[in-house]
Amino acid sequence: MDTTRIDKWCWAARFFKTRSLATDAIDRGRVRLNGERTKPSHSVKAGDKLAIDNGATEWEVVVTGVADKRGSAAIAATLYSETEDSLRRRETEAERHRLFREPSAEIKGRPTKRDRRLLDRSSS
Template sequence: MSESQAVRVDVWLWAARFFKTRSLAKQAIDGGRIDVNGGGCKPAKALRVGDRLEIGRGEERWQVEVLALSDKRGPASAAQALYRETEASRIAREAAREQRRLVGAGAPPKRPDKQARRELRRLKDSG
């Protein structure tokens, strides 16, 4: 892990394992899904210890505080040491995950399986 005064936001997001590649992190920044200290940013913005980030990825949102800087991607345990998620963010993420699970539990499968297709054909042919 390389400690320095400042690291590019896209590099830090990649090193902290929020995104699989730097180009995905750059696309998220360009798409407005990353805010630094309450405002938008560009991929090359210098990130410093103590900065607050709001990160949106899919349906999930994180609010994190930068604890350390790194420009190298390491193991997940090292990546988790780079930031601290706020308690409100963690609770909101878990509540949203539970809500998605409950909504998805009652939904029927997207496509009928072979047996269901045959049953549908039988119903259509008989009526």
């Protein structure tokens, strides 16, 4: 197999949990093929460069393998190689999140009276 649909590939490479989420993201322009917007039915082949924004993370990858069926995470990792620039951006983003935590990140659900006092104390 030399080519496959871009929505199937994004799903098989585990960038999206479902194929319909991949299709929606491609329709909204969150997945770019060689810098251009594309349709979910467009074919992807080895050597293509994809910019993928799955909502939580932005990736810039080069397609190294083609698959239209979802396999294990180990197999999915062989379908692409991430660019150096993308790796640096993701590491910088992770470091920033580690250093500057959102005060409400530890609180699950509605804050208690004690949680509210801690939030007020940390923001002062």
